[in-house]
Amino acid sequence: MSDVVSPPRRNKTQLVLVLALVVLLVAAGVGAFLVLQGDDDRNDSYPKEWDERIKPYVEIVEDKRGLSFDHPVKVRFLDAKAFEKTVRADKKDLDKDDRQEIKETTSLFRAFGLISGDVDLFDAFDDARGSGTLAYYSFDDRTITVRGTKLSLATRGTLVHELTHALQDQKFDIATSTKKLAKKASDGKATTEGDALRAIVEGDAERVATLYRASLDKKERAALDKAESADTKGSQEELKGVPKVVTTLIGAPYALGQALTETIAADDDDRVDELLENPPPDDSILLDPLRALDDIDSTKVKIPKPGTGEKKFDSGQVGSLVTYLMLAERIPLRDALEAADTWRGDAYLGFKRKDVLCARVAYAASSQKGAARLTSAFEDWIAAEAGSSATVSSEGKRVTFESCDPGKDAKLGNDASEDAIQLVGTRSYLGVSVIKAGATPKSARCFSNRVINEFSIDDLNDPEFGANDPALVKRVQGLAADCRGQ
Structure with a gap:
């Protein structure tokens, strides 16, 4: 029975260079969205032939994805030390504004109950994205970079994943789309469209890597599993000090994105291409991929305005996924998912009041009954934390939730991400x-x-x-x- 319902096994070493909610490393000038963010000055030169070590996997990707490359891409093999420098940021490059942004983001994470204590989110995301990365494709310079001077067994599945990104780049110009959506988010617009596209991009690549794995014979699969298992153990050791929600947020576009693209491909394989060209308007398709098979009834919500004595420092959209993870930290998982399923849109305001950083989120629910369910879930969330100052109210299909940073002494709830x-x-x-x-x-x-x-x-x-x-x-x-x- 589990063969029918269980998700494919994921290789945790494929968690490459994605920063799910924050732009901490972008601010550092390193390009946290290196794999997904393009540049107007991209290098359009490319090699005439594929590297011989890569060519067999090029053919695999073309076969499994049903598309052909327009041209080869450059591949560079770096020793471990040189490779590490390309995937990690340097804290020395942060300026005063960058550090303030990190402080504000950390406060929002605590206000939403996603982390507790004095967490250094910059180091946490940097450690998580650097740990176990075996290879990556950069949309910026259209190059695949591989850890090590030889193609190891554990790297092969990752290479198929990254070659799929190169193919997506040539066929759908993902970099341009991502750059436009990233600008909307950085301008404070209430949107998670960029998160939806990122999940489709990563999920599609995971889907192809899974097809590659399935094509191996039993002996080859066992050898690959053993190699990846050894690599994963080393990565987990490096991640011991990283909050669980950080690795969850980095991994979610891969795991949930694959489920999404598997769902779409099961209905019509060509629709995956359509989603890459025209991504859904929000991230609700990550919680419920079946929504992508119909017209998505997304609701635009206005960003709340600051009240008397409040000063805005941020705005945007929380999204259905983070709303779900917030609720899951304090209430039963099934209750949290049932409430998050009613999500049809939101907009949040980050503001400062009496030296405390807070967030006010305006939610649109699927119905008045859905709004009641979401409100009840937030009421339970608030009640689960003794002395919480958070509030929730509703009117019709709208729900308003407000929470402030409880400080570094607050404790995380279920750690259930x-x-x-x-x-x-x-x-x-x-x-x-x-x-x-x-x-x-x-x-x-x-x-x-x-x-x-x-x-x-x-x-x-x-x-x-x-x-x-x-x-x-x-x-x-x-x-x-x-x-x-x-």
Whole structure:
């Protein structure tokens, strides 16, 4: 049963150069979006032939992705020390404004209950993005950079992923799209369209890497698994001091993006190309990939205005994913996901009041009932933290949530970000499995929600779950029958 519902195994070493919420490293001038951000002065020169070490994987990517490269790209192999310098930032390059921005972002993370204590977010994201990176493709100089002077076994899956980025670049000009969306976000607009595109880009590359893995014979797959496992252990050692939510935010575009592109490809493979050319208006498709199969009913929400005695320092959109992760830190995961599913848009204002940094978020819900569910979830979130000064109110389909930085002594709640992503991933792949079987999006949503509410995530991800239990299989079939025809 788990073969149907479990997400593909992910290689944690493929968590390359993405900064999910903040622009800390962009401010440092290093290019945290190096893999995804382009430049008007990009180098248009390219080699006449592929590096011989890369050529076999070029053919694999073209075959699995169903597209052909327009031309080769440059590949450079660097020793570990030289490679490390290309993926890490230097704190010395931060100016006064950069440091203030980091301080403000840290306060927002604490206000949203995502971190606690005196966390250095710059170091945390820098460590997380540098740890275990084996290769990356830069849209800036159109070059693939590989750790090591030889192509190691563990690097091969990553190389397929990065070559897919090079192919996306040539076919869909991802760099230009990403740059435009990044500018909208940096201008304080209420948008997570850039996050949606990033997840599609990474998810598509993960999907191709998974197809490559599946094409290997049993012996080759076992050798690759062993090599990647050894590499992952070393990476995990380096990540010990990094808050879990940081690695979750960096990894989410890969894990949830793959679930999204798998869902789209199950319906129509060409629609993945369409999403790369015209990304969805927000990140709600990461929590519910089935939304991408229909017209997405996104709502534009105005950014709240500062009140008396308040001074604005930031604005933008929290998004459905971060809203879900916020709630998951203090209330049961299924309750948090059910509430986040009602998200249809938001806009937040970051402001300073009496030397305390706060955020006010205006939410649009799917319905008045959805607004009530979201409000109730935030009420439970507030009640879970003794002495919390956060507030929530609602009117019709609108919900207003406000929270301030509780200070460095506040304690994190459930530290549940990884489990939260696993729950969403499991639900998404349940949906994929029944879409492939011919179900409608509505039936798939009904079935996947019913299953994750009936069984534990540990059960659903257990390879032996249901293998020798006809009664359990019949129970799942009954859930499918209940949802059929919707």
